[in-house]
Amino acid sequence: xxxIIDGKAVAAKVNEDVKAGVAALxxxxxxxxxxxxxxxxxxxxxxxxxNKHRACTDLGIKSEIIRYPADVGGAVLEAKIKELNADAxxxxxxVQLPLPKGLDERRILxxxxxxxxxxxxxxxxxxxLALGAPKLLPCTPAGIIELIKSTGQPIAGKRAVIVGRSxxxxxxxxxxxxxxxxxxxxxxxxxxxxxxxxxxxxxxVIAAGRPGLITGDMVKPGxxxxxxxxxxxxxxxxxxxxxxxxxxxxxxxxPVPGGVxxxxxxxxxxxxxTAACAAxxx
Ligand code: GUN
Numbered sequence: 001x002x003x004i005i006d007g008k009a010v011a012a013k014v015n016e017d018v019k020a021g022v023a024a025l026x027x028x029x030x031x032x033x034x035x036x037x038x039x040x041x042x043x044x045x046x047x048x049x050x051n052k053h054r055a056c057t058d059l060g061i062k063s064e065i066i067r068y069p070a071d072v073g074g075a076v077l078e079a080k081i082k083e084l085n086a087d088a089x090x091x092x093x094x095v096q097l098p099l100p101k102g103l104d105e106r107r108i109l110x111x112x113x114x115x116x117x118x119x120x121x122x123x124x125x126x127x128x129l130a131l132g133a134p135k136l137l138p139c140t141p142a143g144i145i146e147l148i149k150s151t152g153q154p155i156a157g158k159r160a161v162i163v164g165r166s167x168x169x170x171x172x173x174x175x176x177x178x179x180x181x182x183x184x185x186x187x188x189x190x191x192x193x194x195x196x197x198x199x200x201x202x203x204x205v206i207a208a209g210r211p212g213l214i215t216g217d218m219v220k221p222g223x224x225x226x227x228x229x230x231x232x233x234x235x236x237x238x239x240x241x242x243x244x245x246x247x248x249x250x251x252x253x254x255p256v257p258g259g260v261x262x263x264x265x266x267x268x269x270x271x272x273x274t275a276a277c278a279a280x281x282x
């Protein structure tokens with residue numbers, strides 16, 4: 001039976017450090033602020049944005065949510081992002097995805113000053129990550145690295161398999177695991193014989209957005225399984241792993257909810273503090 005990795009507990013420790021860092025900056029007269037832009041009324045985005053707001057409030061980070069209707073024009077968002085780039089009280093800017101149809105997501109994300117890009121979505125930050133010299137870390141992948149470290153299990157020399165190649169999780173996860181000296185493979189919807197590959201993984205990261213995709217027979221005995229899936233089925237949350245069968249085989253597993261999710265937000269808070277520290281040093 002796998003050991004369950006308690007994401008809430010690991011996140012609480014990170015949050016404690018961030019809270020202390022925010023308080024220390026405040027003493028120096030530097031405020032730490034996160035502004036979230038939310039366009040449209042995607043119900044999942046509403047939940048995520050409210051969770052981020054609550055986390056900021058708990059840690060002493062000034063939080064602002066700017067809401068727009070789904071038919072907002074790109075020019076309105078552009079003007080607002082430029083205003084926030086120039087506002088010294090805003091340490092981090094986050095545009096919640098997905099954006100409503102008709103908006104050019106890539107163009108809008110590139111408007112954010114890379115020094116305030118706390119999602120690590122801008123091309124410059126993705127490039128720095130690929131070069132092994134990131135300034136801000138991609139939140140979900142960085143959270144997964146912290147969860148692996150919390151087990152005391154090594155990453156160097158291990159075979160890591162990632163299922164999913166999204167820009168938010170799969171691709172940046174590849175870079176962080178490689179940076180930590182794992183041997184990494186990325187699988188996706190066109191991968192042939194997925195189970196054959198996942199069974200070779202000492203570290204298995206799942207971010208495919210398909211509930212129950214990974215079953216126990218696809219997992220190496222003793223493996224670390226990190227499940228970044230958030231799938232809502234009949235109002236209940238499920239990961240991409242079939243929890244019961246996978247936890248019979250794995251050595252460690254993250255639950256959904258309470259695994260990767262709390263760490264994504266903790267890493268966002270840490271990035272916001274990092275951005276504020278860097279800005280105050282300039
Ligand atoms: N939508 C789903 N996950 C994320 C995330 O990590 N950042 C942003 N900005 N939008 C998201």
